[in-house]
Amino acid sequence: MTTARILDFIRTRRPDGPCLVVDLDVVRDNFQSFRKALPDSAIFYAVKANPAPEILRLLANLGSNFDCASVAEIEMALKAGATANRVSYGNTIKKERDIARAHALGVSLFAVDSHEEVEKIARAAPGARVFCRVLTDGEGAEWPLSRKFGCVPQMAVDVLVYAHQLGLVSHGVSFHVGSQMTKLDAWDSALGDAKRVFDKLAQQGIFLKMVNMGGGFPTRYLKDIPTAQAYGQSIFASLRKHFGNQLPETIIEPGRGMVGNAGAIKAEVVLVSRKSDEDDVRWVFLDIGKFGGLAETMDEAIRYSIVTARDGDAMEPCVLAGPTCDSADVLYEKTPYPMPVSLTIGDEVLIEGTGAYTTTYSAVAFNGFEPLRSYVI
Amino acid sequence: MTTARILDFIRTRRPDGPCLVVDLDVVRDNFQSFRKALPDSAIFYAVKANPAPEILRLLANLGSNFDCASVAEIEMALKAGATANRVSYGNTIKKERDIARAHALGVSLFAVDSHEEVEKIARAAPGARVFCRVLTDGEGAEWPLSRKFGCVPQMAVDVLVYAHQLGLVSHGVSFHVGSQMTKLDAWDSALGDAKRVFDKLAQQGIFLKMVNMGGGFPTRYLKDIPTAQAYGQSIFASLRKHFGNQLPETIIEPGRGMVGNAGAIKAEVVLVSRKSDEDDVRWVFLDIGKFGGLAETMDEAIRYSIVTARDGDAMEPCVLAGPTCDSADVLYEKTPYPMPVSLTIGDEVLIEGTGAYTTTYSAVAFNGFEPLRSYVI
Numbered sequence: 072m073t074t075a076r077i078l079d080f081i082r083t084r085r086p087d088g089p090c091l092v093v094d095l096d097v098v099r100d101n102f103q104s105f106r107k108a109l110p111d112s113a114i115f116y117a118v119k120a121n122p123a124p125e126i127l128r129l130l131a132n133l134g135s136n137f138d139c140a141s142v143a144e145i146e147m148a149l150k151a152g153a154t155a156n157r158v159s160y161g162n163t164i165k166k167e168r169d170i171a172r173a174h175a176l177g178v179s180l181f182a183v184d185s186h187e188e189v190e191k192i193a194r195a196a197p198g199a200r201v202f203c204r205v206l207t208d209g210e211g212a213e214w215p216l217s218r219k220f221g222c223v224p225q226m227a228v229d230v231l232v233y234a235h236q237l238g239l240v241s242h243g244v245s246f247h248v249g250s251q252m253t254k255l256d257a258w259d260s261a262l263g264d265a266k267r268v269f270d271k272l273a274q275q276g277i278f279l280k281m282v283n284m285g286g287g288f289p290t291r292y293l294k295d296i297p298t299a300q301a302y303g304q305s306i307f308a309s310l311r312k313h314f315g316n317q318l319p320e321t322i323i324e325p326g327r328g329m330v331g332n333a334g335a336i337k338a339e340v341v342l343v344s345r346k347s348d349e350d351d352v353r354w355v356f357l358d359i360g361k362f363g364g365l366a367e368t369m370d371e372a373i374r375y376s377i378v379t380a381r382d383g384d385a386m387e388p389c390v391l392a393g394p395t396c397d398s399a400d401v402l403y404e405k406t407p408y409p410m411p412v413s414l415t416i417g418d419e420v421l422i423e424g425t426g427a428y429t430t431t432y433s434a435v436a437f438n439g440f441e442p443l444r445s446y447v448i
Numbered sequence: 449m450t451t452a453r454i455l456d457f458i459r460t461r462r463p464d465g466p467c468l469v470v471d472l473d474v475v476r477d478n479f480q481s482f483r484k485a486l487p488d489s490a491i492f493y494a495v496k497a498n499p500a501p502e503i504l505r506l507l508a509n510l511g512s513n514f515d516c517a518s519v520a521e522i523e524m525a526l527k528a529g530a531t532a533n534r535v536s537y538g539n540t541i542k543k544e545r546d547i548a549r550a551h552a553l554g555v556s557l558f559a560v561d562s563h564e565e566v567e568k569i570a571r572a573a574p575g576a577r578v579f580c581r582v583l584t585d586g587e588g589a590e591w592p593l594s595r596k597f598g599c600v601p602q603m604a605v606d607v608l609v610y611a612h613q614l615g616l617v618s619h620g621v622s623f624h625v626g627s628q629m630t631k632l633d634a635w636d637s638a639l640g641d642a643k644r645v646f647d648k649l650a651q652q653g654i655f656l657k658m659v660n661m662g663g664g665f666p667t668r669y670l671k672d673i674p675t676a677q678a679y680g681q682s683i684f685a686s687l688r689k690h691f692g693n694q695l696p697e698t699i700i701e702p703g704r705g706m707v708g709n710a711g712a713i714k715a716e717v718v719l720v721s722r723k724s725d726e727d728d729v730r731w732v733f734l735d736i737g738k739f740g741g742l743a744e745t746m747d748e749a750i751r752y753s754i755v756t757a758r759d760g761d762a763m764e765p766c767v768l769a770g771p772t773c774d775s776a777d778v779l780y781e782k783t784p785y786p787m788p789v790s791l792t793i794g795d796e797v798l799i800e801g802t803g804a805y806t807t808t809y810s811a812v813a814f815n816g817f818e819p820l821r822s823y824v825i
Contacts, residue, residue, distance in 0.1 A: 191793070222724060366739075
């Protein structure tokens, strides 16, 4: 999965310490795949997945829009060349002064999921367009989706009516099926909910225009995943089924699906040991762990593909852990990870599919270890 | 629990955004309490708990030693005024080149828990003193203790014999009862294990000198905790019980117990909302969450005391969450947190007992949010 360009970079540059290397060619390919798979949907890259300036510049040049979680991310998108009309402030939890700052920067599209947030936007960004996020169940997603974002569809109707009353443009509905979603039909019931919200508002003379279908598009870790094309066909079929010939404008917000498979982390085996002579399972300690960028191993949720130069040798299950003095800094223990029996201290390992949700998760200085470095090539 | 100095600082300085404020007077008091509680034990402050230069300088001046997890932490301790003989490289997982760097800086005390680590130290820090960490069960600790560190006592014997054979000084045994340990007798069985390792090595003519009794000393969150004095008495009784009149040198490594109650985080309510009209439980979103410094709320392990100006009002259980676009950024949901019914957007909250394990855990830039700022006063 890791590209020759990344392997070449690591081989020739020999960076010391753990680092992420991202191949922009893969990002470009992913963007084109999404564009082809859903030609009528606007692509809003989820900046939080990886805000490296080189990635944002490339995507801005390719015509991408940007889903931003904070004013800092909005500023990064603008700096990369996006205009403010290509930015969505997609966080449903915003300080009023941050809404005002985004408004001053020209952003006019905001996510909400409550009456309280609508009031803030009406005050700080009068006349802006808002879309209301609806809760989905997240079944089939590998990264846990809580009830944190969104409200039930009936409340979304009320929230959008309220926005209209406060002089905002009630623009649409959003949902998120859950990150690393591998079920092709996961979008279907949420699109049905969206349509019902459209209909109820239309009865009150408010005509929504847009459905933000969120992210959730997976990256390949250990298991094969459907193609962007397959997602596109399934989603388009659901759109037709629920909206018939009156298709709304649509948005997708790929993050992991855009950059996940574009990056690999080079790491090093620091120690291989056992806890007793009788232990079946060896412990393999890497120089990167949960607090150095691999936060998504929380509860062993995301299981990365890990490649070594010894993968032809016999394998045995190992507990995999990070380098900090924190007991919680263990990557895979409940389900041990097969590693070569011959693996030894000093060996290099490649953790694949780590282009998304790694660098920014890394702790600022836990145990004195510096944050994950990254190279975008 | 939060001191008048911290409250004054927040009231007069009005820092924008979430921040930690640490009162050095409390750190000084904690140091003196540990010194009084265990007058014969050397105190090695666990730098990873909070490496703020002001804290390290104060403790260096007070005569503290330093338990360091990395070369960066060793350098910080030295810069704060400690000499290398007051530093322990307490991480059992070290790159050989980091051992060499520590050795070059004059550090001569190293933790091990495996033959492999002993070999690295013999090569990179010849003649150094080593102590071997023994596994304990961690029962009664509020922060999970995995099997990540330590080996079974019989293997510790073998590891220390091996160290002796390789020309190192087999200096002692260490253990850790688990962080935020509220059981006073938790040290007893580990001290029994330590004594048995001492005895088995003595039979081979190797005489250990030191027991590193680790950290685990709690800080007060919502429940009362025993005093340092009570821990000291219980630990001293166990030392007597197991070692009789031949008491070893002892070390303690307080981190949370040294700085936890010295700090409070000022945060702000960003949103208070419900997911449906029928919901009993409100959602309260703060401008700090799991990725902004409150990582120890993982699995709702550490339950902080949260104070507002409205605490006299009626209370109701709330789900408490952070500001990022990440579903996992929820602090307390399984066990909702009682907050005032009158709590509203823009209110300030004080998260108490957050002097340890907050700033360094915070993500470097997740969702574009800057890492937790800190003020040491």
